[in-house]
Amino acid sequence: MKSTSIHPTQSNAFAEIIFLFGPTGVGKTELLLDLDPKKFSVINADSIQVYRYLDIGSAKASLEVRHSIPHHLIDIKDPWEQFSVGEFIAYADQAVASIHQEGKIPVISGGTAYYFKHFLYGLSEAPPSDEGVRLAVAQRIEQNGRAWAYEYLKQIDPISAQRIHPMDMYRVSRALEVYEKSKRPLSSFSLPDTPRNGMHPLVIGLMRESDQLRTRLALRIKQMFDQGLEDEIRSLLRMGAQMSWPGLQGIGYREFFQAMEHGEWSRSIIADQIERNSRLYAKRQMTFFKSFAQVQWMNADEKGEILTAIQWYLHPDCMSLQ
């Protein structure tokens, strides 16, 4: 792997890639500032930070940070556009290739565990989500009820029905959508379970004590309001923002739209809801991340150890001499 190939930039298969993930508010962005921009570039793996105009609420890295170390996959979509894992993988592959081309190491950093999982293993061959079909399925579920939807799933795809909980309409409807689209049960498309292209990333999981994370989240949300989160919402409203916009499903946005539906905009209530939802989200993220294989868990404050781990990964022979 240390071969001095004539085409070093083309050896995508075994090139170094670093995964950096952790729950919201753990301190990923702060850590990125310690990376040498001459050696590393960042690829964002956050499903909300891909959207333009969603800066404060999504806790996007500031322009200064992005100036000091390049970030890919930020501001690539408008908030009314749908984004998806499939697109993430395609864009991330491109970014990884171009970063390698520059002779640098890509650091994929973010909190969307689902994106990391499928970037590493790839997706099944099942057809991508189709908004039209999805709406049609949703309508039928609306008319006939959830029980009907699950019974129907049991008929067309008993294997998926066993895996999916009867109340989990998000997944039931995707399974029905796939059947509608391909006339094949979702479970007939197998899910890969080995890394794509022999990828062997360094997987760093950042963690913190839950009390500490809680305090940090509370502080961060306060700062978001100080930085003008409400102005950001108002300017989105001027753009015609609707609660249904995909980007606005993010925590820190949807709470405002829910509040407006009830005809009230109470700063303190909304702030509390954002805080609560962030905590719940952080918990779900941790649960997902914990299920990943070969994670090097590190305390987010131990920057020295994290950088050392990266050194080990990039130059194993060098380190072993010491």
Next chain:
RNA sequence: GCCGCUUUAGCUCAGUUGGUAGAGCAAAGGACUGAAAAUCCUUGUGUCCUCAGUUCAAUUCUGAGAGGCGGCA
């Protein structure tokens, strides 16, 4: 000061015609087949404010006290 209402899980509150109690939210744990900041699952022992009385038995009834809310002074 008087009158009324109120005190039950971390929070908001149900409830037991007297047999020691249960929802939502939170919290903890979990799932995750192209929307994933989404969607979903599991988990409920708490001096039922305190003391005394009635009773086989009181969180439930009676009395007194304490806290809260409201009205009248």
